[in-house]
C-alpha cells in the first residue's frame with residue numbers, strides 16, 4: 209500500500225512542477241494515438257452496437273486493422289467484464305497469443321498477467337485479476353472440460369478463424385452448441401478475409417461486420433525462371449533490396465525454424481563480409497519456438513539509416529503485423545503437416561503455398577506505404593502450379609486429432625457438428641486410442657482417469673505415462689522425462705566442425721535401458737551443475753532447450769497437486785520408470801525382426817534411429833516415442849522393455865498369445881468391445 213501512495217504522490221508533484229510529459233506518459237499518449245489511427249477505430253460504435261444486437265457476429269477485416277488488439281479492449285471499455293466476467297480471445301498460434309497479449313497490456317498500461325494475460329501450452333500467464341485472456345484454441349478446449357458452459361466468459365472471440373485447424377473446428381461446434389443455451393454469451397468470429405460467408409452460414413446466418421481495409425498498391429515481381437535453391441535466392445534478394453532500394457523494412461517468408469536460422473546466418477555472414485560498404489542490416493527471425501524475448505524484438509522500431517529484415521514462418525501472413533514493412537520476399541512455400549492415421553506416421557512436407565496465401569503475403573508490403581513483393585517463382589507457376597486456397601481436408605487429418613483428449617469432452621464425436629468433418633477413420637482411431645489408454649469407457653464417455661489425464665496439457669500418451677508414475681513411485685523422474693521429450697530433439701548440439709567431440713560428449717551420457725533414461729541423465733547432471741550454462745557448453749548440450757525443459761517441468765510439477773499425484777523418486781531404480789513409460793506408450797511397441805523392427809500394432813517395418821543409445825544393442829522389445837521418416841522409417845527416442853509388462857499395463861489391449869516371440873503374423877487389435885473385455 210505504501211508504495212502505491214508514494215507513487216501517486218510523486219506523480220502529483222511532477223505534474224505540478226514539470227508540465228512536460230514524462231517519457232512514459234508520452235509513450236502512453238502516442239500509443240493512444242496509434243490506437244485511434246487503426247482502421248477499426250472509426251467503426252468502434254457501430255461494432256459495439258452490432259455486438260449488442262446480435263449474439264453471434266462474424267467480423268471481417270484486413271490484417272493489421274486492429275481486430276485482435278482492439279475489439280477486446282472496446283468490449284472491456286463497454287462493461288463486458290463487469291461482475292468479474294472474462295473476455296476470451298483464441299489464437300491458432302502460441303506466438304500470436306503471447307505477443308498480442310503483451311501488446312494489449314502495454315496499451316492498457318497494465319502488467320502482463322494481471323488484467324490482461326495469456327494461456328498457452330506449458331505457460332499460464334494469467335491471474336485471478338485477468339479479464340482479457342488471449343489463448344490458443346487448444347487451451348480454450350481444455351477449459352470446456354472443467355467449465356462446459358464457459359460460465360465465466362461474457363464474450364468468446366474466435367480469432368483468425370480462417371486459419372482453420374481441427375481445434376478451431378471443434379471450437380466452432382462446441383460454441384455453437386453453448387450459444388443456444390447461454391443467450392447472454394456473445395460470440396465473435398474474426399477473420400482476415402475469404403471464408404466469412406461460410407462462417408456466417410455455419411452459425412445460422414450470423415451477420416457479417418466488415419471493416420474496410422486500407423491498402424497501398426503493391427508491385428509484384430516474378431522470377432524469369434524457377435529458382436533451384438530458394439534459400440540462396442532469398443539471401444541474394446534481401447541483399448539486393450538492401451543495396452539498391454529506398455528505405456523500408458523487409459519481410460521474408462520461409463517454412464520453418466531450421467530454414468529461418470540458416471537464412472539469418474547466411475545474411476549475417478555476408479553482411480559481415482561486406483562490412484562498412486553497406487548500411488546496417490538488422491536480421492531478426494520469428495518462429496513458434498523462438499524465446500519470447502527474441503520474438504519481441506521484431507516489433508522494435510528500426511533505427512534511422514538501418515534496415516530491418518524479418519525472416520518469418522507464415523505466422524507473419526495474418527497473425528502478426530509488423531509495422532514498416534515495404535518489401536516482401538516470397539519463395540512460395542509453406543510446410544504442411546500430413547498425418548497418416550493408419551501408420552501413425554507424421555511428416556512435415558514443404559509444399560507450394562496457395563495463391564490466397566501468396567496474395568496475403570504480398571499484402572504485408574502495402575500496409576504503411578506503396579510496397580513491392582518479390583516472388584521467387586514464375587508468373588506461370590503462380591497461375592498454374594498453385595492451388596487457389598489451402599485445402600482444409602488435409603489439415604483435418606492432422607495428428608492433433610490424436611493429440612487431444614479434448615475430443616473426449618464431446619459426447620457424440622461421430623455425429624458432432626463439424627464445419628468440415630474429419631475422415632471417419634481418423635475419428636474412430638482417435639477414440640480407439642483413448643479407449644485403449646483407459647481415458648474413455650465403452651460408451652465413449654470420459655472416465656475418471658480420462659478427466660485426470662485431461663488436466664495435463666500434453667498428449668494422452670504422455671499424460672497417461674505421468675499418471676502411471678504414481679503407481680510405480682517414480683513421478684520425479686517421469687516428470688523430467690516428459691519435459692525433456694517435450695522439447696523435441698534439440699537437446700544435443702552437434703556443430704558441423706566438431707562432430708567428433710559432440711558425439712563423444714553424447715556417448716558420455718549413455719546409461720543402460722534407453723534414450724528416455726539418457727535424457728533423464730542429462731537433466732539430472734545439468735541440475736547438479738546448478739543449471740549451468742558453462743556445463744551445457746562443455747557437454748554439447750543446448751542451453752536454450754534445457755531451460756525450456758525446466759520451464760515445462762515446473763509447469764507440469766505445478767499441476768501434480770491438482771491431479772493428486774505425489775512427486776516421489778524411484779531412488780535410482782530404472783525399472784519402475786520404464787514401466788511407467790510402457791503404461792503410456794504401449795501403443796508404440798516394436799519387436800525385433802529380421803534386419804529391423806516391426807511395430808506390433810501395424811506390422812510396419814521400422815528402424816532404431818542412428819542417434820539412439822540402443823542403436824548397436826538392438827534389444828528384442830522396444831517402445832518408441834515417435835516415428836519419423838527421413839531416409840527410412842525411424843523410431844526416435846526408444847526404451848527397452850520386457851514384453852511381459854505389456855500384459856501388466858494394458859491387459860485389455862494385449863493378449864499373451866500375441867506377445868509370444870515366435871512372431872505370429874496377426875496384429876493385436878482390439879477385439880471389438882465384447883462384454884468380457886469391458887467387465
Ligand code: ADP
Pocket residue numbers: 246269270271272273274275276277278307308310311507526527528529530531
Ligand atoms: P488484426 O488483428 O486486425 O490483424 P492487430 O490488432 O493484431 O490487427 O494489430 C493492430 C496494430 O497493432 C498493428 O498494425 C500494429 O501496429 C499493432 N501491433 C499489434 N501487435 C503488436 C506488437 N506485438 N507490438 C507492437 N505493435 C503491435
Ligand code: MG
Pocket residue numbers: 272275276277367368526527
Ligand atoms: Mg489479428
